[in-house]
Amino acid sequence: LKAVDTVQWIPAVGKNRINSFIETRGDWCISRQRSWGVPIPVFYDRETGGTKVLLDEDTLSHIQSIIAEQGTDAWWKLDEVDLLPEKYKGEADKWMKGTDTMDVWFDSGSSWAGVVQERAGKEMGLQYPADLYLEGSDQHRGWFQSSLLTSVAANKGQAPYKAVLTHGFVLDEKGFKMSKSLGNVVDPLFVIEGGNNKKLDPAYGADVLRLWVASVDYAGDVRVGSNIIKQTFESYRKLRNTARYLIGNLADYDPKKDAVAYEDLPSMDKWMLGSMSLMLNEVDDALSKYQFGRATNEILRFATADLSNFYLDVAKDRLYISANNDARRRSCQTVIHAVLEGFAKSVAPILPHMAEDIWQNLPYKADSDDSSVFEGGLSKELMSYPEFDTERWNLVRDVRTDVNQVLELARQDKLVGASLDSAAYIYTSDENIRKVLDQLDGDDSLVTPSVKTNGVDELRTALMISQVNIVDSEDEVASSCDAAYIAKGELSGCTIGVKKAEGTKCGRCWFYDTEVGKHGLRYGADICQRCDEAIFSWEEKSGSKFAAPVVEEAPVA
Secondary structure (H helix, E strand, O other): OOOHHHOEEEOOHHHHHHHHHHHHOOOOOOEEOOOOOOEOOOEEEOOOOOOOEEOOHHHHHHHHHHHHHHOOHHHHHOOHHHHOOHHHHHHHHHEEEOOOEEOHHHHHHOHHHHHHHOOEEOOOOEOOOEEEEEEEHHHHOOHHHHHHHHHHHHOOOOOOEEEEEEEOOEEOOOOOEOOOOOOOOOOHHHHHHOOOOOOOOOOOOHHHHHHHHHHOOOOOOEEOOHHHHHHHHHHHHHHHHHHHHHHHOOOOOOHHHHOOOHHHOOHHHHHHHHHHHHHHHHHHHHHHOOOHHHHHHHHHHHHHHHHHHHHHHHHHHHHHHOOOOOHHHHHHHHHHHHHHHHHHHHHOOOOHHHHHHHHHOOOOOOOOOOOOOOOOOOOHHHHOOOOOOHHHHHHHHHHHHHHHHHHHHHHHOOOOOOHHHEEEEEEOOOHHHHHHHHHOOOOOOOOOOOOOOOOOOOHHHHHOOOEEEEOOOHHHHHHHOOHHHEEEOOOOOOEEEEEEOOOEEOOOOOOEEOOOOOOOOOOOOOOOHHHHHHHHHHHHHHOOOOOOOOOOOOOOO
């Protein structure tokens, strides 16, 4: 019972279970009268009817060598004269070999001796006690207990394991126990390789199966079936597509030449790096505690909420519209570079094939050992970025969600299509919120370089709205927007209205602006000043000439 206290039990209720079994158990008789099993290598005196036994180091060593060569069946096949060592062969008629077998729980319960204790040391790379014992929850009365009893008896009270993890059992999709007779067995190989008809039974691969295992709560019984695997595949595809996007936007990025120093990054980028470090530390902590579901949920949350739904959506304007070497583009690539490596390292224990695929397709040479994603471990630098302006960007994301909800009303009535077709009017009576919004209020028109902001930390691009107007009263919102498209934000508390954006749509970046086509720009009447500068920069760098795409007119019905 003292040894139980030295072990980490996962889940913690396992400690109570094994304590109750040990406290109430009686003496352990390790012999069994069966015709199969591992024999107990003892000889009994024929004259005394077995009250005198022969069992010493010489007999054990001799029998051990025989079994090592011929297997345990040798005990039953050979006569006593062959089983006894040389010093006892002359009195073989005196001894009768025993017929009892060893209790299988004693057999398996002493596996720590042959598996880890005997192989402990640098050469074999194992150690005693074992780091972890892993089995079903029924083994508190079985293997976990027998292992504990034998180890405590033989090793001065030492438990054979540092931690014990117990899991439930796998059931079918309806919650029934799997059975061949019911025909509801889910074969892992079938999930990995698929059936004969790949359209009906696709080959999901080992990573999808691993993702399902990592995502379920193994403390209880778990369900699996075709529909559950399909849902898991959607999560897998989300992670894979995120990785593809990150890789695709680093094609022209060289970390040694193009990286922007942390102190020069915009606030949004520093926030993103801080969010990534929080994710990496959360995943690392969860995995170290065998909380695979928590780790998987955090990776999926980060990929979906922080990356796809916000940062990468906002980044499109920086990555696709800015000039190649524009600071706002290179700073974004600097962050994507860090996120890609952190992402690959975080998913590696769960999705090793995807992680290695990412690593082998990095469009640059990794600073660490690039032979495999499993070399070098998690970078301390990636895990140590501080949280930055978290309250500010949480507020912006809340405002963005609230704006999108109002935009959806406008879309339903076909007032606008894409979010860039619209203008937003925002009012708040909260001074702190107003201060943040004013700090992020950009130039009236699309110009480069930006005058009021750094071109990144501004509401226009963060909300993906062509025009954002921070107003001083709800009446201003009401006078600017139709009442059908005004609402109180559930998350931010701001009063928000939307309307059709003013000006002309830029043919390149699709933002609406009242200055599009004005000021004698070089590349056409449908280009804003920002895009005009980006095209000019591309021509200078590439030595090529920009050819405006020809827009075909739709046929007249």
